Amino acid sequence: RQLRTDFAENRLELWYQPQLILETGKVIGAEALLRWRTADGKFISPAVFIPLAEYSGLIIEIGDWVINEACKQIKSLETKGFDDVGISVNVSIPQFRRENFIDSIIEATEVHQVPANKLELEITESVLMDEPQVIIDALVKVKEKGISIALDDFGTGYSSLSYLQKLPLDRLKVDRAFVNDIAKPGQSIIADTIINLGKQMNLKVIAEGIEDIDQENHLKLQGCHEVQGFYYAKPMPADEFLAYLSKHN
Ligand code: C2E
Ligand code: MG
Ligand code: MG
Numbered sequence: 001r002q003l004r005t006d007f008a009e010n011r012l013e014l015w016y017q018p019q020l021i022l023e024t025g026k027v028i029g030a031e032a033l034l035r036w037r038t039a040d041g042k043f044i045s046p047a048v049f050i051p052l053a054e055y056s057g058l059i060i061e062i063g064d065w066v067i068n069e070a071c072k073q074i075k076s077l078e079t080k081g082f083d084d085v086g087i088s089v090n091v092s093i094p095q096f097r098r099e100n101f102i103d104s105i106i107e108a109t110e111v112h113q114v115p116a117n118k119l120e121l122e123i124t125e126s127v128l129m130d131e132p133q134v135i136i137d138a139l140v141k142v143k144e145k146g147i148s149i150a151l152d153d154f155g156t157g158y159s160s161l162s163y164l165q166k167l168p169l170d171r172l173k174v175d176r177a178f179v180n181d182i183a184k185p186g187q188s189i190i191a192d193t194i195i196n197l198g199k200q201m202n203l204k205v206i207a208e209g210i211e212d213i214d215q216e217n218h219l220k221l222q223g224c225h226e227v228q229g230f231y232y233a234k235p236m237p238a239d240e241f242l243a244y245l246s247k248h249n
Pocket of ligand 2: 152
């Protein structure tokens with residue numbers, strides 16, 4: 001109930017975590033991440049409230065808001081000269097169940113006049129569990145419009161490698177769980193294999209959750225294209241992201 005009230009009162013914020021090209025350090029975009037600041041100034045983790053929002057159906061409205069907010073942000077960055085910066089948004093299963101979900105995304109890019117290829121949808125493997133063919137068809141439609149698609153948290157769910165080939169993907173995200181111990185002897189096999197798999201499939205590969213230089217060095221050796229993690233920057237409010245971009249690009 002509190003989430004519903006706070007959402008109605010505009011207390012949800014969209015923060016941005018930079019994504020960089022590993023070799024050059026150039027910032028190519030950001031992942032949009034929800035932040036819920038309650039009336040007493042405390043932050044509640046999305047890991048806690050997203051499942052609530054999904055269960056209550058509120059994620060539909062919140063998700064719409066997130067997509068529109070991300071489009072506004074893309075436009076705003078473009079007007080400030082950062083026209084090559086993309087934004088990724090996370091989408092949940094209930095959003096896909098809605099009849100006109102895909103149309104609403106396309107409409108958002110049109111209303112805010114942003115190039116479709118600057119918007120990316122992050123889906124997890126669980127999105128496919130329901131009705132894989134329905135989801136694949138929806139994603140093909142998204143892709144036809146030029147919107148980019150990333151597979152998030154890859155390898156942590158019920159991965160079905162057979163679907164991996166059927167999905168119109170642009171990017172594979174290597175989950176933090178596999179990056180964590182990557183610099184320790186014998187602990188990098190899964191991450192290395194995912195990076196290699198992505199390359200073989202002609203996908204861009206982005207590793208998330210990089211926290212130190214040893215992890216970065218290992219990813220460089222493996223030829224991972226892109227990175228996102230606290231080592232580079234934590235998620236931050238829109239104005240700070242703009243300042244970050246101004247400093248780094
Ligand atoms: P995710 O999509 O996998 O997002 C990455 C999470 O990893 C973020 O947590 C981010 O802050 C965190 N992270 C990034 N780099 C590092 C690092 O170096 N170290 C550590 N320890 N953590 C790192 P966050 O913001 O708490 O979000 C948690 C999850 O909540 C997200 O996981 C995503 O599944 C969900 N979420 C967030 N925003 C949205 C949204 O707008 N819509 C939906 N449907 N889900 C969202
Ligand atoms: Mg994500
Ligand atoms: Mg993830």
